[in-house]
Structures are given as C-alpha cells and as structure tokens.
Amino acid sequence: MTKENSNTPIIMWFRQDLRIHDNPALNHAASSGKPIVAVFIHDEISPNIRPMGAAQKWWLHHSLESHANELETRGCKLILKSGAATDAIAQLKTETGADAICWNRRYGDGEQSVDADIKQMFKDEGLEAKSFAGHLMHEPSLVRTGSDMPYRVYTPFWKKFCEMGPPRAPYPAPEQLKPHQDQVSSDTLEDWKFLPTKPDWSKTIAEQWTPGESAATERAKAYMAADLRAYDTARDLPGPDRTSKLSPHLRFGEISPYTLWHQCHDQRHTADAKAREVWAKELVWREFSYHLLQEWPHLRSENFNPKFDNFPWDRNEAALEAWQRGQTGYPIVDAGMRQLWKTGWMHNRVRMIVGSFLVKHLLLDWREGESWFWDTLVDGDPAANPAQWQWVAGTGADAAPYFRIFNPILQAEKFDKDGSYIKRYVPELSDLPTQYLAAPWDAPATELKKAGIVLGETYPKPIVDHKEARERALAALQASKEPKE
C-alpha cells in the first residue's frame, strides 16, 4: 500500500482514552506512517459539554502527567490546548500542516456535535478524519431490541450484549510512534489549575490513588489474580472492600473495557464462572449507562421516567449540607459520605444507601446528589453517574415494580456486620459495641456513656426518623400521581 502523504502529520486527539495499549485511534495513527501530533484539549466553552468536577480535575492532572511521560518515552510530546475544541484543532492544523486526524469516539450530545463539526471541517478540505470505537465494547446505538428500540431495562440489554458476540481482543500498543518534531504551542498543566490550593483537600485522595495507565494496568492485574474470585460474594461488603477500584481508570480510559473483559474471562483457573460473570456484568452496566445517555441526552437533568415530573421534591439547605458533610446521624450514611470526601470514591453498596437516603428520606432532588457526586468523585462519569442516580431515585431505568426505599439501619446490619466500615470513617463511634453501630440512638445510655458518645454533641442525632421518612416518601409518591388540576 502506498502512503502518499506519509510526511504530513496526523493529529491524534486524546480525550477519555489516556492510554497506549488497546487504543485503536493511536494504532491507526501509528500505522499511517505519518508523524504524530498528540494533543489533549481542555474545552469548557463548547455547548452542552459538562464542566468537570473538582475531584476529576485532580485525577486528570495526574493522568495527563503520566500519559505525557508515556508518550515522551516514545519520543512524542503531548500538546495541551484549551478553548473550544473546533478552534484548537483548526489552530493545530494550521500550525502543523496536518492533513489527517483521528480519535476514539465519545458519547453525549455536546461531545458528538463538536466531533461531527471537526470531522466536517476536515472532510470539506478533502482531508482524513477517522473515529474509532475504544471507550465501549459495543456502540450504544447498535444495541437494539427486536423492534429496533433502545433498551430501558438492564437484563434484556445484557442478554442482547451477549448475543452480539464477545468483544474483540485488545490491540497491542504500537511498536513505535513517529513523532512530529516541529515546535507547537502548548499550554502547561499548571496553566489549567486543576489542583486544589486553598484549601488543598487532595492529600487524602492522593494517598489512595495513582492515576495513569501503568497504575491502572497493575491494579487490574492484581485484582484479577487476587480478588476477582470472591467478587460475587464479597462485592457488597464495604468493610473488607474487595472491589477492583478500576472505575476512575476506566473513566479516563487509562485501561480499556476490552482489556478488562478479556482479563476477567481469562481468569478461569482462579475465579469460577459465577464470579467472572458477575464482574463482567458490572462492566456492562457501564455500557448500559452510555446506552441510556445516547438515547436520552438529558439524562443528568431530566427524569428518565416522566411520571416523576410532578414529584414534590423538598428544598432544605440544612438537610443537604448534613448529607454532604456526613452528619445525618445515620452511621452508614455518614461513613459513606465521609469516605467520598476523604478518598474521592465510595463503595457501590454505600452509594446506593446514601443515594436512597438523600432522595427518599430527605426528599431532596436526585439532581442535588448527582451534582455532589460529580464534583467529589474521582470516577465521576458523564453516563454512569446520572444513570445510577436515576436508578436509585426510582426515576430511572429500573425493573423493580415497587418504590425502593433502603432502610439504612438494616443495610448497615446486613452489609457492615462487624462495623468495620462505620468505625473506619466515623471514628467518634469506634468505642461503641458493634451491635449498636447501625442505630446508636437505640443504644442503652450506659453503653453510649462508656463509649464517650453524647448524641447531639459528639455525634448527631438522626435528622429524620426512618419510619416517618419512609411514610412521607410513599405519601409524596402518591401525591405526585394525583392528576394536576
């Protein structure tokens, strides 16, 4: 095959795919034989693109640093540009004389319309613009029901996903990259001010996480070898916490879902079929979220199920703040919210509990919770975060025929039996015997005293009564169903 323009550069536009391995667009750029201009654009201007949350920015800073180093060892510099992506790409095209561009597809209406514009910009000049599937194993728009409709329920989506055949094997990293050598203007990471300063809340997060492709790869390997086998039985226990912690790495594409799918299924000798399937199903929940986002671009702002449009959400700043700060008086809720603040992450079981509590017990709008998570989670994902919040609120894609109201006391007793999770994040309760940890207000006065706890002083009294809150939520649901005058 002749490569007519092998001396003119190709732009490799990195977005949510900060990896060398299994990166189809990068492989395309490498095999084109053209000098590669690698770029990342920080775009907070283009319409309908959600500005990143603070914790994600912390992650992205370090992930870009790591990715730039990876590229550097292959002789390639990562160019940083900011502003509207169409302008940044146009400028880069002029600066470098590039006659081709490639990227891995992203999802969401704002992102896709920017990408379509840029593709058009290249096509109009007879230049090449190619996009690849790398973020998801099956294109969300191609997973359809028998009557050619998008799925609204996970289980049939999962079945269809399986029928569509196993995801392709991951691609190897390109053997070599031919870098573009000329000087190109670039921002610095410091220009973007992604790291918090006054106050710097990132220290406890940095202790937990190492952003970047090599850390992601190591974590995946270690997880598959050690803990995958216990996933189906242990995944609901936030105390021992045997989850993979791969979510932020996946969020920024430091490791690909194809790689993880195959690593999981290759683990036949250590993990049984059940454990492997349950874990793979979680990976496909991510795909389902993108499927929903694709079909319902306003997933983060509008009820998926319009029947909830009349739901009488409360507005209560004090209650919202108590929830955000982990001061609700329900230890399992407070432990979760404090884990989130401290580490930028929360165990999934606890996400469901705190989400249900915000929406059902406090009657606060799920969008308040979604926004808080978006700002504080290092794995805040444009599809998974709204999809999960809508699921827990009952407004989303959920097959349950009833209005799910988690009981935070039962949930704590069931999933944090030994109280290790609560004690870790709510240390003011750590001297209370385990049996009282789920509901300290029911502990005998003598036990509270022995543990040095004064409810309302050293730890809050519950801000709502469970039974009353439950009844109030059910009444609100009824009220939202009354036909409007």
Added chain:
DNA sequence: CCATTATTGTC
C-alpha cells in the same frame, strides 16, 4: 411466650 425465619404484597 418470644425470637427467629419464611411468605407475601407493595410502590
């Protein structure tokens, strides 16, 4: 009788 366990209806 009480505490634990199984069943069932709901949203």
Added chain:
DNA sequence: ACAATAATG
C-alpha cells in the same frame, strides 16, 4: 427492598 404477617420451634 422492605415490612407486615404467618409459621415455626
């Protein structure tokens, strides 16, 4: 998923 109710021992 929960909670009211029934069954068990």
